[in-house]
Amino acid sequence: MQFFIGTEMLVLVAMAAGIGVVVTVVLNVGRIRAIGRKAGYAVTAMLAAAVTGGVLLAYPNWFALAGPAHLSGPIWGANSIVALGGTNLTDYVFPVPPSAGSTTFAHRFGGYQGLALSQQYLGIGLLVVLAAGLVIWRRDLRLWLFTAVGATSVLLSSGPQNHWTLWSVVVKLPLMQSVVPSRFLVVT
Numbered sequence: 698m699q700f701f702i703g704t705e706m707l708v709l710v711a712m713a714a715g716i717g718v719v720v721t722v723v724l725n726v727g728r729i730r731a732i733g734r735k736a737g738y739a740v741t742a743m744l745a746a747a748v749t750g751g752v753l754l755a756y757p758n759w760f761a762l763a764g765p766a767h768l769s770g771p772i773w774g775a776n777s778i779v780a781l782g783g784t785n786l787t788d789y790v791f792p793v794p795p796s797a798g799s800t801t802f803a804h805r806f807g808g809y810q811g812l813a814l815s816q817q818y819l820g821i822g823l824l825v826v827l828a829a830g831l832v833i834w835r836r837d838l839r840l841w842l843f844t845a846v847g848a849t850s851v852l853l854s855s856g857p858q859n860h861w862t863l864w865s866v867v868v869k870l871p872l873m874q875s876v877v878p879s880r881f882l883v884v885t
Contacts, residue, residue, distance in 0.1 A: 700754055704761070705876055706883070712853075712867075713846055713884040720845040724838050762872075772875040783856020783864065783878045784817045792818045817854070817882050847885050854881035 699707040725732050761767060793815040803810050827844070834840055852863040856878035864878045 784854045850881040850884035
């Protein structure tokens with residue numbers, strides 16, 4: 698269903714799931730026997746999902762990527778502010794005051810929503826609680842999994858900057874120039 702609702706979100710969640718699988722395997726290298734016993738079920742489930750999804754989405758995928766009305770090139774335009782927009786690390790810690798431009802933009806496309814606040818603001822309090830939780834429950838591998846996926850999505854959401862970012866590597870993959878990097882905030 699997500700393919701028909703929004704393929705961009707499907708790509709973001711699939712990337713986060715891939716990161717999660719890699720982190721899970723890395724965190725459990727010492728328990729290779731336990732992974733081996735359960736891996737068969739996971740591989741069977743993923744293969745069943747891939748085959749089912751491949752069969753059901755073969756024609757819609759073709760239609761979207763090569764059909765008579767397909768889009769070619771970046772969907773948002775080569776130098777669009779939407780496609781180039783990314784986040785920065787300071788806005789996760791310190792709130793950005795609402796700007797008149799972003800509030801007007803939000804009202805134009807979504808009706809009245811109040812002031813348009815920063816979508817990436819977490820705050821010092823939440824970051825301290827997260828760090829304390831990692832220290833207190835350091836043996837809980839689920840926290841390390843979610844921290845790794847969240848931190849990677851923060852790095853991916855930075856988008857193109859004047860310096861090297863993780864997004865500068867990912868954007869070279871096919872069709873990734875149509876993904877808005879700041880939307881990785883949904884995963885964060």
